[in-house]
Amino acid sequence: MRSDDTPLIRLEDYRPSDWLIDTVDLDISLHPTKTRIRSQLALRPNPAGRPGAPLVLDGDELKLVAIRLDGLLIDEAAYSVTPQQLTLHAPPTRRFTLMIDTEVDPSANTKLMGLYLSSHVYCTQCEADGFRRISYFLDRPDVMSVYTVRLEARKLIAPVLLSNGNRVAAGELPGGERHFAIWHDPHPKPAYLFALVGGALDHVRQSYVTAEGRSVELAVYVEPGKADRAGWAMDCLVRCMRWDERVFGRNYDLDVFNIVAVSDFNMGAMENKGLNIFNDKYVLADPQTATDGDYASIEAIIAHEYFHNWTGNRITCRDWFQLCLKEGLTVFRDQEFSADERSRPVKRIADVRTLRTTQFSEDAGPLAHPVRPRAYKEINNFYTPTVYEKGAEVIRMLKLLVGEAAFRAGMDLYFERCDGTAATIEDFLGCFAETSGHDLTHFARWYEQAGTPTIVASGRYDAAARSYTLDLAQKTAPTPGQPEKQPVVLPVALGLVGGSGDLPLATTSEAYAGNGIVIFDQPSLSVTFTDVAEPPIPSLLRGFSAPVRLELDLDEAALLRLFSADSDPFNRWQAWQTVAMRALVEAGRDPGRLDALVTTGQALATGLRGFLTTQAPSDPAFAAQVLRLPALGDVAREIGRDVDPDAIQAAHRRLSTEIGHRLGPDLLDLRERLA
Ligand code: SER
Ligand code: ZN
Secondary structure, eight states, rough: OOOOOOEEEEGOOOOSSSSEEEEEEEEEEOOSSSSSEEEEEEEOOOOOOOTTTOOOEEEESSOOOEEETEEEEGGGGGEETTTTTTSSSOOOSSSSEEEEEEEEGGGGGGTTTEEEEETTTTEEEEETGGGGGSSSSSSSTOEEEEEEEEEEEEETTEEEEOOOSSSEEEEEEETTSEEEEEEEEEEEGGGOOOEEEEEEEEEEEEEETTTTTTTTEEEEEEEOOOGGOOEEEEHHHHHHHHHHHHOOOOOSSSSSEEEEEOOOOSSSSEEOEEEEEEEGGTTOOTTTTHHHHHHHHHHHHEEEEEEEHBBBTTTTTGGGHHHHHHHHHHHHHHHHHHHHHSSSHHHHHHHHHHHHHHHIIISTTTOOOSSSSSSOOOOGGGGGHIIIIIHHHHHHHHHHHHOOHHHHHHHHHHHHHHHSSSEHHHHHHHHHHHOOOOTTTTTTTTHHOOOOOOEEEEEEETTTTTEEEEEEEEEEBBBBBBOOOOOOEEEEEEEETTTEEEEEOOOTTTTSTTEEEEEEEEEEEEEEEEEOOOOOOEESSTTSSSSSSEEEEEOOHHHHHHHHHOHHHHHHHHHHHHHHHHHHHHHHOOGGGGHHHHHHHHHHHHHHHHHHTGGGGGGGGHHHHSSOOOHHHHHHHHHOSSSSSSHHHHHHHHHHHHHHHHHHHHHHHHHHHHH
């Protein structure tokens, strides 16, 4: 939250830093109220910056204690300092070192940004701009440095001292009351990835050997007495490390990997290099207290933070406008991991539910913004479902568009070309344009244009010609600041479902990319499929191939047929949901239509009966998704305006009751079988 006079920061105003910092040596003496930080910066002019520019370092509520240039005191006229800024008016135009002493009060830091002490643990959070609350710095992601960190503390209070990278030394200080540890991180990183932890912590440990043969000591640190609930997190970590080796060819790159779970942490979790820090609700689990959902979300978040090591840390963002470069991509990677570890359709259904509930609502409201915003006052307000979830959908579409092989080759090229750099969306897309031969200029509009597109679809069967024509139109409603919308590139995965399953797809349409995918990138498009032996039911957006709303007028009978016959599990679930949603929306709008739910309940129950006995027992997680009616909030979102929560609630209850009455014995029977 920043006030109205905070300047607006714009993407088009980006310019490289005038100065670079090659190495950072931190010496931090931890104290509950007076922590002293000595920072030595090896600075040099950036060849891409303005020659002779002043050096302006960021601060936030900082207190300068001392400053030296190349070891010497500086004349007071040569610099100016406020809690927010330290400026050297005419720094040397060559390499030099700056030594800066600051002092901070971790106990008073209730923002939980920068260094804080909470529940007896010293801990940091530096994304997006918390490092400037520890020391004056060029706190921007395109300034990447090699860090060496010496930590010192009372042994009794902080027997565990952790920072990024590998521990290179440790020992006691004379007198035995205080001790120290020195950590060195050989990988250059921006300040937002700096972290330290100091406290009395328990841990679980495991050794790991990467596919490349590097031995890594893994540890999960938790508050005392909680180590017996850290096993699942460790198990997840080992599995996601293997997965990243196998699926993306990414190996871990340090000798240790530490996870720390603390009870006071604002962000869910943070990917600091080699030292991921979590809110402990995303780490701790045991069968007594955690649900299946908790286990799944711990797995996803452990993986997410670990995957950032390559997508976020080795390759970071040039500026905060590129946040989706690391977040959208890393969400995509964690979704794929969970899909591989569990059931792909169930994972997809769960993710689409979240997308529709959180992101579609955001995109339809006053806070709608593009996946890559063009201006902000406060970057912390942009850690949004649009940047994360829609950002992941864009990567998923990119993969459909260029195909599996070019996608993997594009990722490999990205890792090779951009390793060690602070990159942009353009750098990223350029890799896929190169490996696929596609021009991705039009596709890039997904990063610029806010709002959820709607596809309006209809189909006609011509019995004489044995052809089926699908008409598609797309539109995106205006959003704040973007009154005019352009068509976007939509990969529409589809099938034509006949009496006994999918019909073969044959068409001469140029929009057809093969593999059941139509690329729809114009305001409207007609695709005619030939040799269609019978009137089919279209199954569109299989696997939810694009993050859009779909208007397709299928009647209840057709939808229920898709529910039983579609080869795409996502669309089977979707068909069922559509029938339920329509009925709920009608009755939610007009309570007089409550009785109409009797017939819908009957139809749904009939559709479900076979499913419950034949398929549900072999895929209980999928069955659980099918058996969940659309959530009340989702019905409200569909209704859109003049929402009557009581009416929605009544409709929801009535439909559940109607289905429940008819399927009571079958549901009880299923429960018995699943137990
Ligand atoms: N960078 C962090 C994450 O998304 C912020 O919470 O993992
Ligand atoms: Zn993330």
